[in-house]
Amino acid sequence: MLDAAQKGGYAYPAINITSLTTISGALKAFAEAGSDGIIQVSTGGGSFASGTAVGDEAFGAIVLAEATHLLAEKYDILVALHTDHCHPAKVDSFLKPLLQASRERIAAGKGPLFQSHMFDGSVVELDENLTISKELLAECAELNIILEIEAGCVGGEEDGHDTSGLPAEKLYTSTEDMVEVYESLHSIGRFMFAATFGNVHGAYKPGSVKLKPTILRDGQNAVIEKYGADAEMDLVFHGGSGSDLDDIRETLGYGVVKMNIDTDTQYAFTRPIVTHMCENIEGVLKIDGEVGNKKVYDPRGYLKKGEQGLCDRLKEACDDLLSTGKSIFGTV
Numbered sequence: 001m002l003d004a005a006q007k008g009g010y011a012y013p014a015i016n017i018t019s020l021t022t023i024s025g026a027l028k029a030f031a032e033a034g035s036d037g038i039i040q041v042s043t044g045g046g047s048f049a050s051g052t053a054v055g056d057e058a059f060g061a062i063v064l065a066e067a068t069h070l071l072a073e074k075y076d077i078l079v080a081l082h083t084d085h086c087h088p089a090k091v092d093s094f095l096k097p098l099l100q101a102s103r104e105r106i107a108a109g110k111g112p113l114f115q116s117h118m119f120d121g122s123v124v125e126l127d128e129n130l131t132i133s134k135e136l137l138a139e140c141a142e143l144n145i146i147l148e149i150e151a152g153c154v155g156g157e158e159d160g161h162d163t164s165g166l167p168a169e170k171l172y173t174s175t176e177d178m179v180e181v182y183e184s185l186h187s188i189g190r191f192m193f194a195a196t197f198g199n200v201h202g203a204y205k206p207g208s209v210k211l212k213p214t215i216l217r218d219g220q221n222a223v224i225e226k227y228g229a230d231a232e233m234d235l236v237f238h239g240g241s242g243s244d245l246d247d248i249r250e251t252l253g254y255g256v257v258k259m260n261i262d263t264d265t266q267y268a269f270t271r272p273i274v275t276h277m278c279e280n281i282e283g284v285l286k287i288d289g290e291v292g293n294k295k296v297y298d299p300r301g302y303l304k305k306g307e308q309g310l311c312d313r314l315k316e317a318c319d320d321l322l323s324t325g326k327s328i329f330g331t332v
């Protein structure tokens, strides 16, 4: 999938899912768009999916991944499973059990549980970040799993991790750091690289986020000049929600193959549910001794609308990233 995207000048939307309903919305969108795609789980998403009484991030991620493996068999597109930001403090409790689950699946003759994982060492110095990344990439490569790493820092707040107080220069990965990441990792295994170019998590009013996609171009060019065209890295665009189409398209020319989208699809899921509640307020509530209307308070009724809202927004992302109609399902 990464090779096809690199060669074809497009990228995959990587959508965060947290439930069967959001998985189905994502699969429906990719299938209707004729696009392959990436379905990803955050630590918070895993915790939620394990049940509020259990609250086990790794266990919930396994449940979501196994469900996706089964559900995806009904669609003629390829879906890669990925885990989102894992900070150093969560490697042992989140990444390691997931790698172990893949090891067990492989021993049983299946493929890995996830096709890729992210290690986010942006909270520590680059040296330490790369030391941990090298160890994890070696472990992933053995299992035929790709590792996404981050240098620089994505702004904003996600899953309770807030970087909004950081100095502005931390939001832009330097060319030197991009070269250093390549030199440290390329001989160990396939990796994706979330280099940061002013991108932030969350939704902001137009004009308040200044993206500098040329950061990616400069770093990529420095690597290619030194090591040749085959050295082109697989870059990841975090915080895709609310981004201008021009910025998105520009990054595709610099080797972005994956764009994360969460905030916009969260809103797209919730928006039609709000309409449903407002339009059916006397049915979803039992007012003044009345009994309400089971037809409108059955959660399936409004969750279906949420699923469709998410699906519609994700199809837009496929169009933005030029992955629509490019599925390689059946050719590999």
Ligand SMILES: [Zn+2]
Residues within 6 Å of the ligand: 085, 154, 158, 201, 238, 239, 260
């Ligand atoms: Zn992110």
